[in-house]
Amino acid sequence: MKLGVFAVLFAQKPFEEALDYIASKGLEAVEIGTGGYPGDAHCKPDELLADAGKLKAxxxxxxxxxxxxxxxxxxxxxxxxxxxxxxxxxxxxxxTIELANRLEVPVVNTFSGCPGDHEDAKYPNWPVAPWPNDYQEILKWQWEQKVIPYWSDINNVATEAGVKIGLELHGGFSVHSPATLLRLREATGKAIGANLDPSHMWWQGIDPVQAIRILGRADAIHHFHAKDTTIDPVNVNMHGVTDMQSYTQMLDRAWQFRSVGFGHDLKTWADIISELRLVGYDYVVSIEHEDGLMSVEEGFSKAVQNLQQVLIREPLGEMWWV
Structure with a gap:
């Protein structure tokens, strides 16, 4: 495995200065934002696709x-x-798919998105309860009319480009759990897989180790984010896991994102890394920092230090003792 970072953490630094800083920490990989919510501070797809010289540089x-x-x-x-x-x-x-093809990058990460509840809706509607039955009707319409048709097309585009799609399982979007990811993959194609982030599993009540086992058996993990979550045992009883308070309300929230090792101990992270190896994922573990108690530099540095202790780097050898 290789240790990397989602470089949007350093969007305020010039691209090459950010790369120097990342390399100085002993990392081997970068995940780069090309637009959408992460922004495109370091990578402008239109510019690179239009200029072979800029692409090469x-x-x-x-x-x-x-x-x-x-x-x-x-x-x-x-x-x-x-x-x-x-x-x-x-x-x-x-x-981004076209740019990934040109740069020989194997994965494009994004969200599944979430439609509204009818054609003239203005805002997304994320059904999370099976009753009243209205929610079942909304969910059926969303998947049959929007989610599956769109991602079937993107699956074909990505397959043609030789690129995999890593959907981050994130609350608020149609694909947010192992089951919803596998449902979409079954309906669309094998270019669709997960950008698995344990932090979003924990707050939904899903054990990331088991999520890795479920998705890994289906060869459906295309990329992996390293981010932690802590659940407040008092506040969760007040607000539940679907707490709608701002992330800035850290003292009162039911859960919050933390740097690796500050939500769960290194034994838990060792179990996660071992499970990734067990199901055949030997690609990049990409650090994402969204810890409201630490600066970017400190949160990133501590995540690097903690992951360096548990990352399995070397290829598998023979079982000499068998």
Missing amino acids: FKQAVESRGLIISALSCHANPLHPQKALAQADDATIRK
């Missing part, structure tokens, strides 16, 4: 520092009921 800037690009990421909502928003996000995803 971009790739060389990464490779000259001993790094690889693990994924291009454009997390967005291409199913947004407001058509202008959906079209812009769809265009970003398609350009």
